[in-house]
Amino acid sequence: MATQHNIALTRALAELPGPLPAFGVIHIAIPHTSRFTIVGNHLAQHAELSLVAIGIGVHIQSLPVGSLVGIKALTARFAEGEMRIAAALRELEAHGYLRRAHVRLANGRMTTRTVFCNQPGAVERAGRVVVVPEVAPSVPEPPPAPAPPPAPEPTPVPEEALPPVRVPPRTAPKPPRRPLPQPRALTPELRQTASAILADLRNHAEELVLSEADVEELVPGVAAWLEREVRPDAIRHALTADLPQPPKYPAKIVRHRLTMLLPPPLPDAEELAPAARRTLVIPLQNCDRCDRAFRSREPGHCRGCRDLAAAA
Incomplete structure (x- = not known):
């Protein structure tokens, strides 16, 4: 079977027009x-x-209208965990591909609509989303059949009855970029370790060659990770794994990942320990008759005085 596949691949490559490149990918487009x-x-x-x-964006764009694209639905579909999928959705939302709008239904209830824009900012008209379905290239069709007798047309729903989905106009400014994480205290030890991690990135991913100015600018972001007790090898893996090819702006990629993938601080031991059981303490009361102390939730008589009263 492998030989047959190789022969078919060789024939397909031979039919490609022009000389083939010496290296890199070759596309066979059917x-x-x-x-x-x-x-x-x-x-x-x-x-x-x-x-x-990018993968989640392409997947959402391929789904029909009405499909569930929340974190739970995507986690059940793919092997990535909830944290990675949530971070990916936030990336798509920050770059304008994914939008969430609150609308009011006909029954008065509020709901959230998720809108995916295949071209951010290009499908807006008069403050309202214009849905443009993507249609496959036209193919020759058979001759049309005889037209059936005309059927009564349904009553069109007025546009005012549909709740509009408001999106920012095309000229609206982009949302501000999230600031680079900052440590509580940038000590000399943190600065030295962060600089070493950034300068050493090119030994693990040759595309991530940072200038001295880039390293100086990104040092607080790495220091914030170190301050949250993230190991240097974990920081290195987060900054070098699954890089886009080719990475045009290495410093922007490192800044983006330091900002968007920042893990939360580790909880304290007191937060992880179970809550201590409260000891029930019954207060002391003084007997109204003999002034002897006894424990009771309500004031009154001690047991001895109650027994004497019962015997009398």
């Missing part, structure tokens, strides 16, 4: 006739989105 999605290179080759965010 036109799709059904079940395909048109994806822009601005998403597939995004310089600042992670590979998980």
Whole structure:
């Protein structure tokens, strides 16, 4: 079977026009006739989105209207955990691909609509989303059959009855970029370790060559990770794994990952320890008759005085 596949591949390569490149990928493009999605290179080759965010964006764009695209639904579909999928959705939202709008239904209840824009900022008209379905390239169709007798047309629903989904206009400014994490105290030890981690990145990913100015700017972000007791090898893996190819702006990629993938601080031992059981303490009362102390929730008589009263 492998030999047959190799022969078929060799024949397909021989039919490609022009000389083949000496290295790199070679595309054998066979036109799709059904079940395909048109994806822009601005998403597939995004310089600042992670590979998980790009994959989830392409997956959401391929789904039909009404499909569930929440964190739980995507976690049940893919092997990535909830934290990675949540971070990827936040990336898509920060770059304008994913939007969440609160609308009021006809029954008065509020709901959240998730809108995915295949071209952020290009599908807006008069403050309202314009849904443009992607249609497959036209193919020759058979001659039309005789037209059936006309049926009564349904009553159109007025546009005012549909709740509009408001999105920012095309000229709206982009959301501000999240600031680089900062440590509580940038000690000389933290600065030295953070600088060493950043300068050593090119030994683990040759694309991440940072200048001295880049290292000086990114040192507080790495120091914030170290202050939260993240090991240097874990920081190195977070900054070098699954890099986009080719990475045009290494410093921007490192800054983006230091900001978006920052782990939370470790909880204290007191937060992890179970709550101590409260000891029930019954207060002391003085007997109204003999003034002897006894324990009771309510004032009154001690047991001896109650026994004497009962005997009398």
